[in-house]
Amino acid sequence: MSEKKDAWWGPIALLMLLIAFSMNLFVWQLSGGVEFSSIIDRMVTGFSLAFGITSFALLFVSLGAVHKHMRWQEQILGLFGCAYLGIKCYGWVGNGFDSISEDAVILLAGLxxxxxxxxxxFGLLLALVTGREHIPDLLLEMDSTDGDVAVELED
Amino acid sequence: MWSATDPRFGFWLPLALLCLATGFWLTDRKDSRKRLASVTLFASLALIVFFGANTRGGDTSETALLAVLLHMLGPVALMAIGSLIATFSGPTPVGPLPRGLRPLGFSMAIGGLIWIGLMLIEEPPDAIANGIGETIWGAWVEVFLSILILVATLAGAFCIMMGDERHKEAFTLTILTISAGLMFFEIMHNGSDGLEATGWYQIHWQQMVFLIGGLLGIILAFIAFIALVYMAERRAPDPDVVAPLTEEEKSVVDAVLRLNLELEEVEE
Incomplete structure (x- = not known):
């Protein structure tokens, strides 16, 4: 891809960031705002729990797929460590495990x-892109001669 | 003792079994665990259904989630089936459907979104009308609308910037963005039936930011998984050096090659 095409990603990413920021600003203005520390707290809580649960899920997938050629020690023990770390951090940031099932359920609902x-x-985009009608290409409609070609050169 | 109505047994255990079934499914086809994948999958689904049938929306957050997913199954299925019909009724060489079904497919996909919009102006069912059920439903709707706005904008902008006169695609995605944006504006400004605007603000600042952090956590967990596999592979010993062919083996290979080449010549 040319350098000119690569440069398109910049404005698209900026547009998305701008929209996300505007949406939050809009809700902030309507709600009268909240404490910034509580937003960070919730974000870190979500981060820890999602990290722990996803590591647990990957641990179970890995346990199911263990085979003799696999170096399972690093993968299984590492994932167990990650899961433990995530859940431990959740308990520490979220002040205990009282609402762990509610938060985990919110995470699944959000996913x-x-x-x-x-x-x-992407379903609609796929339907639209595959449904594009093209102008018929005369070259594609020509029959093959299996290489039997006679060329007449002009003098 | 655990009972069928215990969420640890009826909800979280089946989820763990689903992950285990995915692991079984990834094994080699000669491995006996491959056959266990479908059994484990059906067993976990049966446990979830049994749990859902024996509990009510207000019981636990897990039952409330099942109620929300059941409530949203209709519009999501409509959108998914509509998109598939629209795709396969176009000029596709794979399993084409009659061309007349294409507008129906698009109508169904957009109909799913309208259905979600209508849910916001009618009283929600009891299971998701109060408490944790209401929070889960609110979080689902808000995440859906926010992601729809962002991803439809991304896809629309991509269509315009890629050129090749993709105006129809960009226009459809713009309609999607505007519809989701209007719904978002409406629920934040006036609230929905059964949930006032203040409730939506609370969901936004409590659950939405929680889910943004959650998304980052999921991404990091996958990066950690890739890093662990990479570390394991790097520490794996080098494969044994394969000895070169002996003269006897070379002559056997030579004979096989000659035989095959002669056969090909005879066939020609």
Missing amino acids: TAMLAAVGLV
Whole structure:
């Protein structure tokens, strides 16, 4: 891809960032704002729990797929360590494990919503892109001569 | 003792079994665990269904999540089936459907979004009308709308910037962005039926930021997983050096090659 095409990603990323920022600013203005520390707290809590749960899920997938050629020690023990670390951090940041199941359920709900939204957009995009009608190309409609070609050169 | 209504047994254990089934499914096809994948999958689904059938929305957060997912199954299925119909009724060489179904497919996909919009102006069912059920439902709707706005904008901008006159694609995605944006504006400004605007603010600042952090955590967990596999592979010993062919083996290979080449010549 040319340098000119690569440069398009910059404005697209900036546009998305701008929209996300505007949405938060809009809610901030309507709600009258919240303490910034509580936002960071919730974000770190979500980060820790998601890290722990995803590591646990990957640990179970790895346990199911263990085979004799695999160097399982690093993978299994490492994932167990990551999962333990994530859950421990959640307990530390979120002041205990009282609401762990509620938070985990919110995480699963958010994931399914993200998948549904991304699926809708890319499903429609796929339908639109594959449905494009092109002007017929005369070269593609020509029959093959299997290499039997006679060329007449002009003097 | 654990009972079927215990979420640890009826919800979290089946989720762990689903992960285990994925691991079984990834094994070699000669491995006996490959056959266990479908059994484990059905067992976990049966446990979840049994748990969902024996509990009510207000019982636990896990049952409330199942109620929300069941509530959203209709519009999401409509969108998914609509997109598939629209794709396969176009000029596709793979399993084409009648061309007349294409507008129906697009209508179904957009219909799913309208269905979600209608859910916001009608009283939600009891299972998701109060408490944790309401929070889960609110978080689902807000994440769906926010991601729809962002991803549809990304895809629309990409269509315009790639050129080749992709105006129709960009226009459709713009409609999607504007529809989701209007719904987002409406719920934040006036609230929805059953949940006031203040409730939506609370969901935004409590659950939405939690999920943004969660998304980053999931990405980091996958990066950590890749790093662990990379470390394991790097520490793996080099494979044994294979000895070169002996003269006897060379002559056998030579004979096989000659035989095959002669056969090909005879066939020609």
